[in-house]
Amino acid sequence: MTSLKHLTSEDxxxxxxxxxxxxxxxxxxxxxxxxxxxRTVVYLPASCLLIISDMFPLNAFRVPTLQVLFETSAxxxxxxxxxxxxxxKDDVNVVAFAGDGGTADIGMQALSGAAExxxxxxxxxxxxxxxxxxxxxxxxxxxxxxxxxxxxxxxVGWKKDVARILMAHDVPYVATASLGFPMDLLRKLEKAAALxxxxxxxxxxxxxxxxxAESDKTVDLAKLAVETxxxxxxxxxxxxxxxxxxxxxxxxREYFALQGxxxxxxxxxxxxxxxxxxxxxxxxxxxxxxxxxxPRPAPSQTTSPDDAFDR
Amino acid sequence: xxxxxxxxRKMATGDFAAAWGTKxxxxxxxxxxxxxxxxxxxxxxxxxxxxGTLDAEMMRVESEHSALSAVIAAEATGVRTYTAxxxxxxxxxHEALFVAPPLHLPIVMSVxxxxxxxxxxxxVEHNDSMPxxxxxxxxxxxxxxxxxxxxxxxxxxxxEHPEVxxxxxxxxxxxxxxxxxxxxxxxxxxxxxxxxxRYRPTSAYLDPDRPMAVGPASPPDYLQxxxxxxxxxMRLALEVLEQVDQxxxxxxxxxxxxxxxPYRLEDAEVALVTLGTxxxxxxxxxxxxxxxxxxVGLVKLRYFRxxxxxxxxxxxxxxRAVGVLDRAVSxxxxxxxxxxxxxxxxxxxxxxxxxxxxxxGREITAEDVALMFRKLLRGGGGAGGVTWVGxxxxxxx
Numbered sequence: 001m002t003s004l005k006h007l008t009s010e011d012x013x014x015x016x017x018x019x020x021x022x023x024x025x026x027x028x029x030x031x032x033x034x035x036x037x038x039r040t041v042v043y044l045p046a047s048c049l050l051i052i053s054d055m056f057p058l059n060a061f062r063v064p065t066l067q068v069l070f071e072t073s074a075x076x077x078x079x080x081x082x083x084x085x086x087x088x089k090d091d092v093n094v095v096a097f098a099g100d101g102g103t104a105d106i107g108m109q110a111l112s113g114a115a116e117x118x119x120x121x122x123x124x125x126x127x128x129x130x131x132x133x134x135x136x137x138x139x140x141x142x143x144x145x146x147x148x149x150x151x152x153x154x155x156v157g158w159k160k161d162v163a164r165i166l167m168a169h170d171v172p173y174v175a176t177a178s179l180g181f182p183m184d185l186l187r188k189l190e191k192a193a194a195l196x197x198x199x200x201x202x203x204x205x206x207x208x209x210x211x212x213a214e215s216d217k218t219v220d221l222a223k224l225a226v227e228t229x230x231x232x233x234x235x236x237x238x239x240x241x242x243x244x245x246x247x248x249x250x251x252x253r254e255y256f257a258l259q260g261x262x263x264x265x266x267x268x269x270x271x272x273x274x275x276x277x278x279x280x281x282x283x284x285x286x287x288x289x290x291x292x293x294x295p296r297p298a299p300s301q302t303t304s305p306d307d308a309f310d311r
Numbered sequence: 312x313x314x315x316x317x318x319x320r321k322m323a324t325g326d327f328a329a330a331w332g333t334k335x336x337x338x339x340x341x342x343x344x345x346x347x348x349x350x351x352x353x354x355x356x357x358x359x360x361x362x363g364t365l366d367a368e369m370m371r372v373e374s375e376h377s378a379l380s381a382v383i384a385a386e387a388t389g390v391r392t393y394t395a396x397x398x399x400x401x402x403x404x405h406e407a408l409f410v411a412p413p414l415h416l417p418i419v420m421s422v423x424x425x426x427x428x429x430x431x432x433x434x435v436e437h438n439d440s441m442p443x444x445x446x447x448x449x450x451x452x453x454x455x456x457x458x459x460x461x462x463x464x465x466x467x468x469x470x471e472h473p474e475v476x477x478x479x480x481x482x483x484x485x486x487x488x489x490x491x492x493x494x495x496x497x498x499x500x501x502x503x504x505x506x507x508x509r510y511r512p513t514s515a516y517l518d519p520d521r522p523m524a525v526g527p528a529s530p531p532d533y534l535q536x537x538x539x540x541x542x543x544x545m546r547l548a549l550e551v552l553e554q555v556d557q558x559x560x561x562x563x564x565x566x567x568x569x570x571x572x573p574y575r576l577e578d579a580e581v582a583l584v585t586l587g588t589x590x591x592x593x594x595x596x597x598x599x600x601x602x603x604x605x606x607v608g609l610v611k612l613r614y615f616r617x618x619x620x621x622x623x624x625x626x627x628x629x630x631r632a633v634g635v636l637d638r639a640v641s642x643x644x645x646x647x648x649x650x651x652x653x654x655x656x657x658x659x660x661x662x663x664x665x666x667x668x669x670x671x672g673r674e675i676t677a678e679d680v681a682l683m684f685r686k687l688l689r690g691g692g693g694a695g696g697v698t699w700v701g702x703x704x705x706x707x708x
Contacts, residue, residue: 041517043384046528056533059524064517067526068383068410075370075377076384079340080517082368083388086339092519110380113373 001187008034017060019052022215024179024205024222025126026052029097031182032124035189036093038063041084043077043096045107046070048133048207049126071106073098078119093122093193100127103202104140104160111162115169115198122192122199125162128207136210143230144276145269147261148210154264163202167236172197174236175244178204180223184233184244204231212260224255229277232284241291243284252277318498325488326351328456328495329395329421329481332463334365335503336419339390339510342370342381346400347433348489349423353395375400379407379420386416387525389516391467391509394418397485398425401439405446411478412447412541414526415514417470418478419463420448424587424638425485426671434672435485437586437639441615441647447541449479449548450615452586456493459483461565464498468507469555474547476514484638485672487588498563506562549617570619572611573626575601579608581687582627583634584652586612589668589675593636596680607684612648620655632662632687636680638669645697653696662690666708668700675701682708 012033019026025048033040042065044050050067053060068076073096081094098107103125114121130148131137138148140160147154166174173195177185185203192199206221208214213221225231226247233244252274256262262270323331330352333341343353359365368385372378375396382392396404401422411418426432427439440450449470453459459481466479483489515525529537553569560566575597576582585593590611600607610626612619627633633656637646644650649665656663666683669675679700686698686708699705 039519041388041519050528054524054527056524056527056529059527061524062522063519064522065524065527066384066387066517067528068380068387069407072377072380072384072407075342075372075381079342079370079381079384080388082340082370083385083390084517086368086390087388089519109373110377113377116373117371 001190004182004186007031007186010034012036012038012040012062013053014060014062016058017053018055019048020209020215022208022218023052024128024207024218025049025099027179027218028124028126028203028205031186032095032097032189033061033063035186035193036095039091040093040095041066041080043067043073043080043094045073045096045098045102047099047102048128049097049099051133070102072110073102073107074114074119074121074123075110077121077123078114078117081120094120095122095124097124097126099132100125100129100141101131101139104162112165112169115166115171115200118171118197120196120198122201124201124203126203126205128205128210129159130207130210132207132210145262145265145273147212147264163200163234163236166200167241169198170239171200172237173199175200176202176204176232176234178222178226178231178233179206180219180221180226181233181245188235213258217258221255221258224250224258228252228255229281230255232281234284239291240293241287243288318496318502320494320496322492323456323495323497324351324490324492325456325459325483326423326490327355328460329463329483330355330359331497332460333393334359335498335500336393336464336467336507337391337509338367338393340368340370340382340385340392341394342372342378342385342392343394344372344375344378344396344400346375346397348425348485349395349397349400349421351489352421375403376407379404382418383407383411383414383416386411386418387414387515387517389512389518392418393420395421395423397423398427398439401443402427405443408443408446408448410526413537415476416478417467417476419466419470420478420480421459421463422480422482423485423489424482432671433485435487435588435638436670436672437482437637437647440480440482441639443480444616444647447477447545448616449477449545450482451479451613452482452615453488454588454590454611456488456491456495457565458567459488460495460497461559461563461567464503464507465555465559468558469548469552471510472551472555473513475544475551477541477544477548482587484588502562506559545617549619552614567613570614570617571623571626572613574609574611576608576610576626578606580606580631581634581684582608582610582630583636583680583683583687584610584612584648585636586615586648587638589636589638592675592677593680596677596684599677600681600684605684605688607688615648615651618651618655620651623652624655624659627656627661628659630661632664632690634664634666634683634687636666636668636675636683640667640670649697663696665697666700667697673701
């Protein structure tokens with residue numbers, strides 16, 4: 001595995017894109033492109049990423065990009081791969097970068113179909129937890145209680161767990177990652193890039209504008225989301241569900257304090273969310289125990305390379 | 312007919328014929344979702360692939376929206392593609408239809424014309440494809456199984472022509488073409504290969520050795536020229552489709568007359584414009600009325616996009632009245648073909664009457680068509696120049 005220090009200095013997603021200061025999606029795409037390299041075709045749906053990187057006559061990618069429609073990332077990426085295969089260019093990676101709305105909501109049908117057919121693509125969802133490009137409207141992955149322009153009193157309902165939905169398709173690889181844990185993210189990107197068949201990465205990429213946060217807090221937010229247990233880092237491979245890292249379970253209010261979208265929540269609701277999180281973690285641990293294969297070591301706090309990186 | 316062009320003659324459905332035409336065209340990627348009455352096409356294609364007589368990637372996708380999006384992405388990667396649909400499926404594709412023409416993607420799609428709900432119906436109506444007229448797709452309407460096959464081959468050659476580079480819908484009537492067994496000439500691969508070379512993309516395609524952005528967002532500074540260019544290519548297609556039909560005739564001994572085909576029109580005083588299977592009934596009625604000494608003729612309109620307005624106006628300049636038979640309706644206005652023909656004849660003294668019939672798969676009988684001709688001969692028009700034919704509670708022609 002490459003360490004962050006040894007990651008190539010060459011970029012395939014270039015500076016000069018028009019992303020907002022502190023854009024988490026741009027940070028993720030830059031790192032993913034370093035792993036994927038020049039033999040890659042990128043599919044972009046209508047999204048923040050398209051607007052910041054692919055507005056004619058500018059383009060921030062040094063590899064071919066295609067945009068067809070908002071909800072077609074998975075099927076279009078799959079079709080590109082099939083066509084490349086016919087052209088004898090089977091060595092080319094095909095990756096789709098789609099936001100949470102384009103993945104969890106409008107793109108779910110195509111995503112499920114491509115997973116069922118085990119299409120040979122890498123699908124990366126950059127989850128900023130709302131429709132940011134259109135002005136912070138609530139999506140299926142907006143967390144409970146969060147303010148958005150269409151949930152002014154806070155979202156009612158849970159965050160849709162897309163990774164779990166993909167696990168139910170029994171595809172070769174599913175993982176969640178966070179910008180706050182770059183070594184874990186890099187390891188998962190490299191693993192996903194090396195495998196064949198349908199691979200899904202769900203990455204938390206905070207959006208300072210939509211989260212009503214300072215633009216220098218993107219990574220802190222991504223780290224706190226994991227450390228409070230809000231965003232679990234997990235992995236699914238060969239039928240085995242693994243928890244990449246048991247969080248320290250820092251108080252939820254530490255995460256909420258850095259952003260404006262939870263400001264309105266009374267203390268009682270924050271406490272209720274914390275106990276709901278614990279229940280969810282119990283289910284995740286039970287699943288990890290149930291699917292564990294004997295030789296694998298039990299997950300512990302020291303298994304995350306980012307812990308070493310942090311020190 | 313040139314001997315080497317004659318293939319196997321067989322009793323086949325329109326759907327089988329379309330599948331055979333597709334097999335001969337050697338698409339690299341096929342994506343489809345099943346919908347009655349298109350299903351036989353994709354079943355036959357799956358059989359050809361399983362039997363090893365067609366070498367292609369077949370994507371069994373989760374919806375028609377995905378089917379069209381898949382062939383758009385595959386075609387943008389640089390390979391020939393095919394899909395087929397009908398009715399609700401085409402309506403679901405509507406959003407994706409707009410994407411292919413500006414990106415110069417000459418996809419070919421068979422459309423089995425079927426009623427769009429509500430009420431739900433599986434029988435013929437043109438209200439699925441005609442509302443797609445403004446998406447930038449070429450549309451050709453066929454009359455029988457042979458034409459359903461031949462026009463797939465012609466559609467690739469037309470769509471892939473460097474001056475055109477537009478996607479093409481080959482539209483055929485539900486059941487009357489799709490499921491009716493007819494004697495069909497199934498050309499040999501060698502003859503088809505000579506007519507339709509392998510596809511080599513000349514415009515944008517996805518290649519890591521030559522990176523480019525296909526389908527980027529575009530600000531107002533650039534977008535209007537894209538629209539103009541699509542319009543221009545659609546107009547150029549009017550010339551090219553005739554060349555393609557001639558070249559097809561040279562190879563296979565069959566031509567279809569280009570954008571439309573007149574029947575007993577030279578000395579006709581009134582003419583009826585028809586599309587698809589209604590044409591067969593129309594010709595029969597022309598012969599019967601001619602036998603009675605009535606000066607009637609017919610124009611089989613084949614291409615609805617590009618619409619051959621000028622040529623049609625020239626062809627119809629000498630008649631006293633023109634009727635247009637539509638199997639579709641633009642509510643509160645008239646049949647889509649009627650509106651086009653009336654627009655084409657604007658400025659001439661030839662009155663145009665619209666007839667709406669055969670909706671939801673209702674049979675258009677010879678008697679219905681005869682009444683249309685008699686009304687044209689009498690010189691009468693209905694309210695707004697549109698008459699509903701064979702409709703309960705409505706006075707006919």
